[in-house]
Amino acid sequence: MEFGITVQGHVPGAAAHDPVREHAAFFDEIALVRCADRCGWKYAWTAEHHTLTEYSHLAASDVWMGYLAAVTDRIHLGAGIFNLSPRVNHPVRNAERAALLDHLTEGRFEFGTGRGAGSHELRTFMVEDPETTRAEWDEVIREIPRMWAQRDYTFAGDHFTVDRPRNVLPKPYLSGHPPIWLACGNPGTFAKAGRLGLGALGFTSAPVADMAPLIDAYKEGIAACEQPVGQFVNDNVLLAGAVVCMESREHAREILLRPGRNYIGTLVNLYHDTFPKPPGSPIWPEPAPDMPAEFVDVAIDTGWLVCGNPEEVCEQLQAHAGTGLDQLVCAMPGGAMTQDENIECLELMGRCVIPEFDHDPEHSTTRYRRRAATAHDREEHR
Numbered sequence: 001m002e003f004g005i006t007v008q009g010h011v012p013g014a015a016a017h018d019p020v021r022e023h024a025a026f027f028d029e030i031a032l033v034r035c036a037d038r039c040g041w042k043y044a045w046t047a048e049h050h051t052l053t054e055y056s057h058l059a060a061s062d063v064w065m066g067y068l069a070a071v072t073d074r075i076h077l078g079a080g081i082f083n084l085s086p087r088v089n090h091p092v093r094n095a096e097r098a099a100l101l102d103h104l105t106e107g108r109f110e111f112g113t114g115r116g117a118g119s120h121e122l123r124t125f126m127v128e129d130p131e132t133t134r135a136e137w138d139e140v141i142r143e144i145p146r147m148w149a150q151r152d153y154t155f156a157g158d159h160f161t162v163d164r165p166r167n168v169l170p171k172p173y174l175s176g177h178p179p180i181w182l183a184c185g186n187p188g189t190f191a192k193a194g195r196l197g198l199g200a201l202g203f204t205s206a207p208v209a210d211m212a213p214l215i216d217a218y219k220e221g222i223a224a225c226e227q228p229v230g231q232f233v234n235d236n237v238l239l240a241g242a243v244v245c246m247e248s249r250e251h252a253r254e255i256l257l258r259p260g261r262n263y264i265g266t267l268v269n270l271y272h273d274t275f276p277k278p279p280g281s282p283i284w285p286e287p288a289p290d291m292p293a294e295f296v297d298v299a300i301d302t303g304w305l306v307c308g309n310p311e312e313v314c315e316q317l318q319a320h321a322g323t324g325l326d327q328l329v330c331a332m333p334g335g336a337m338t339q340d341e342n343i344e345c346l347e348l349m350g351r352c353v354i355p356e357f358d359h360d361p362e363h364s365t366t367r368y369r370r371r372a373a374t375a376h377d378r379e380e381h382r
Contacts, residue, residue, distance in 0.1 A: 079111060094164065099339075103170060176372025200214075230372075242330075256305075
């Protein structure tokens with residue numbers, strides 16, 4: 001099981017309206033990615049959202065990852081996600097951005113794709129019905145690998161057209177192309193990602209036992225994949241979760257009980273209106289209830305979150321590894337942890353936890369990329 005973090009330009013409260021504090025928040029998250037890079041984490045996933053005040057101010061993740069490429073050495077930088085709707089990003093622009101990031105990272109870029117987070121964000125780009133983006137994604141996802149491979153690319157589709165031969169540049173840096181992923185939220189999408197040979201970005205929050213059917217659906221789909229979208233199969237299912245790892249068990253549990261720890265959840269409920277949420281879930285500005293002390297053990301035992309000292313965290317993560325999960329991504333920052341506590345968590349995980357679960361120094365996506373087929377050999381398309 002590999003490990004990653006996710007950052008998104010979270011700027012809660014009054015800081016969201018103060019450019020100086022917004023600036024500081026960006027560089028705090030850069031420091032977290034640099035720390036993860038030093039401490040053996042393999043992936044850093046960067047959200048891209050638009051007009052989602054407080055929740056995410058990271059509206060240009062390609063610019064962000066270009067900067068991160070210069071200040072990190074080993075960690076892979078993932079788009080979580082690039083929106084493939086031609087109304088949001090023209091497909092040629094997505095192909096160009098991804099290939100250039102492949103160069104700047106020297107093969108460390110992960111191409112996460114999806115359809116958008118919710119109606120608030122999509123309507124910024126005059127997309128009134130989120131369901132209409134499904135057919136757009138289905139069309140675009142197969143065309144981007146063709147743009148990377150061909151020198152004279154043309155296409156006439158239902159949602160975009162390149163009517164005259166164009167050489168979409170740059171081409172990817174290494175053989176094949178960046179690993180491709182699909183954002184998933186339900187069993188059907190997990191299975192679809194598998195059938196297409198794509199990695200599954202499971203940015204969902206639920207007890208680990210509830211995630212097992214989603215992982216199973218993905219693995220069944222990947223086993224049935226005969227014609228992957230790209231030049232290789234990216235057999236990877238990723239799930240994001242809350243992890244609090246501190247030297248002291250008491251310190252870790254105290255963090256769970258802090259006022260405002262669930263504040264970010266009210267923003268998720270506000271903006272991600274296409275996500276299922278439990279009845280009665282608070283929507284910003286309604287305050288989020290604090291976790292009752294008596295619920296801490298229940299939340300840990302049922303796999304809602306991972307919390308404790310390194311030994312306890314290792315024990316709890318056995319349940320995640322047992323589901324067949326390929327990558328666990330820890331959401332950073334947020335959750336009422338200070339910057340120093342976030343750094344402590346990253347360092348402890350890197351020193352005491354990750355080595356217990358990840359024994360391969362090579363990234364799985366690097367290994368898969370070496371298997372890239374030659375079906376789209378560029379010389380064929382001169």
